[in-house]
Amino acid sequence: MRESEIVDMISRKLSPYILLFALYLISYGHLSPGGGFQGGVVLASGVILLCLARGEGFVKRKLPPKALSLVETGMFFIFILMGLAGLLIGGYFLENFFLPGKIEKVPTESFIFFLNLVIGLKVGAGITLICFYILKQEET
Amino acid sequence: MMAFYLIISLFLLGIWGIVSKDNLIKKIISLNIFNSSLVVLFIYIGSRTGSTAPIMEKNIKNVVDPLPQALMLTSIVISICIMALALSLAMKVYKKHGTLSISRIENKLNKDE
Amino acid sequence: MRKIAEILIILLLGFFLIAEGDLLKPLPPAELKNYFVEKGVKQTGAINLVSSIYLTYRAFDTLGETIVLLLAVSGVIMLFEARK
Numbered sequence: 001m002r003e004s005e006i007v008d009m010i011s012r013k014l015s016p017y018i019l020l021f022a023l024y025l026i027s028y029g030h031l032s033p034g035g036g037f038q039g040g041v042v043l044a045s046g047v048i049l050l051c052l053a054r055g056e057g058f059v060k061r062k063l064p065p066k067a068l069s070l071v072e073t074g075m076f077f078i079f080i081l082m083g084l085a086g087l088l089i090g091g092y093f094l095e096n097f098f099l100p101g102k103i104e105k106v107p108t109e110s111f112i113f114f115l116n117l118v119i120g121l122k123v124g125a126g127i128t129l130i131c132f133y134i135l136k137q138e139e140t
Numbered sequence: 141m142m143a144f145y146l147i148i149s150l151f152l153l154g155i156w157g158i159v160s161k162d163n164l165i166k167k168i169i170s171l172n173i174f175n176s177s178l179v180v181l182f183i184y185i186g187s188r189t190g191s192t193a194p195i196m197e198k199n200i201k202n203v204v205d206p207l208p209q210a211l212m213l214t215s216i217v218i219s220i221c222i223m224a225l226a227l228s229l230a231m232k233v234y235k236k237h238g239t240l241s242i243s244r245i246e247n248k249l250n251k252d253e
Numbered sequence: 254m255r256k257i258a259e260i261l262i263i264l265l266l267g268f269f270l271i272a273e274g275d276l277l278k279p280l281p282p283a284e285l286k287n288y289f290v291e292k293g294v295k296q297t298g299a300i301n302l303v304s305s306i307y308l309t310y311r312a313f314d315t316l317g318e319t320i321v322l323l324l325a326v327s328g329v330i331m332l333f334e335a336r337k
Contacts, residue, residue, distance in 0.1 A: 030299035032195065036308075037213055041220075072326065076319055083316070094312040096297060108298030112308045119315070123217070126322045130224050133333045134231070144276055152267045160259045185276065189283050194302040196294050203302070205286045210306040214318045221325035228332045 003053050011053035018046035026120035030109050036116040040123025047128050056135050065132055068125045075122040082115065143184055150177035164230050164240045171226065175219040182208045 026039030051059045086095035089102060096111045097103055154177060157170025186208035194206035230240070237245050289302055297305040307315055 029304050030301050032301065033193070033303075035213075035301070035304045037217055072323070076323060079316060079319060083312075094316070096309045098298075099296070112297060112299050112304060115308050115312075115315075116304070119319070122319060123322065126326045127220070129326050130329050133329050134224075134228065136333070141277060145271070148267060148270055151270075152263050155266070156259065156263045159263075160256065185280075188280060189286060196290070196300050196302060203286075203290060205283055206289055206302040206306055207285060210303050210311065211314075213303075213307060214314055217318055218321055221321055224325055225328050228329050232332060 008053050011049050015046050015050050018049065019043065022046060022120075022124070026116055027113070029116040030112045036119030037123055039116075040120040041127060043120065043124035044127035044131070047124075048131050051131065051135060056132060060132065063128070065129060068129050068132075072122055072125040072129065075118050075125070079115070079118055079122075082111075082118075147177055147181045147184065150180070162241050162243055164233065164242060167242075168223065168226050168230060172219070172223055175215075175222070179212050179215055179219075182212055 022039050022043035024039075025034040025042060026036060029035035029039070047059065047063065083094040086097050087093055089095075089097050091097060091102070096108070098106050098108050098111050100108070150173060154170050154174025157173065158167050161167055161170065186205040190202050190204040192200060192203055194203045194209070196203070233245070234240055237248065239245060289306065293302050293305055294300060297309050299305040
């Protein structure tokens with residue numbers, strides 16, 4: 001399923017900038033509008049643009065679906081581990097334990113920054129997997 | 141007040157589309173309109189208490205209520221999941237019956253019995 | 254005939270929604286908004302108030318929503334890869 005040359009050329013030039021914008025939205029989530037969910041969806045749409053222009057066999061060689069499924073379930077477990085770390089230190093589940101009362105020398109916003117990264121990767125991998133499986137049926 | 145009437149008319153258009161259209165994909169698009177109208181309703185009610193976006197830079201007072209916006213983020217992602225599963229089910233129906241029109245599928249199933 | 258009945262029922266539903274009038278009344282004073290605006294930046298360290306709400310004060314809803322995403326992805330895979 002290969003599209004015409006104009007679509008192919010423009011999507012190859014445009015897609016790295018879309019991925020860079022998605023990384024900006026995820027990592028500046030605590031200072032400007034954006035965050036984990038918004039950046040994750042833009043990340044998935046950058047990959048889908050390549051998939052629509054070149055056929056999905058090309059993208060599947062660079063990003064195999066088994067690795068994407070491993071990223072998605074791994075990020076879910078890291079989220080739960082961050083919650084349990086709050087229980088171990090002595091507070092409640094999913095507590096912000098970088099406050100000046102409990103752990104010093106680490107800035108307070110690193111909790112939100114880390115959770116934004118985890119959620120951004122999870123949402124991006126999940127929506128890309130959905131689109132891989134829906135677009136596969138076109139060959140039959 | 142005009143915004144409130146427009147939001148209710150989007151809600152009713154969504155329900156009418158699900159009930160009275162014949163094609164399966166048009167029913168799914170009406171489900172999406174229906175979900176989005178509720179998100180707009182919550183954000184509109186939350187925006188009546190202030191005037192700027194809730195990002196606390198220096199010397200900004202009178203911000204909008206940030207709580208409905210945080211709840212609607214989750215709701216938008218859930219509506220994406222609903223649409224993904226509904227479209228996958230529509231693809232399976234098309235593969236089995238060869239058509240996407242509900243009245244024709246009904247006639248076929250009633251004739252086979 | 255069926256189309257006229259559908260349109261009439263939808264208009265009746267709309268009439269009941271408007272006549273209730275619960276959304277046009279003036280809002281009560283916003284106490285939670287004052288709490289978030291005064292203490293949100295100091296307790297979480299983030300300037301974006303919406304991010305600080307759904308990642309510290311209400312992080313459990315975000316956990317439930319990641320579970321919903323996991324279920325949706327596994328539902329789509331199950332529909333398209335069913336082996337005999």
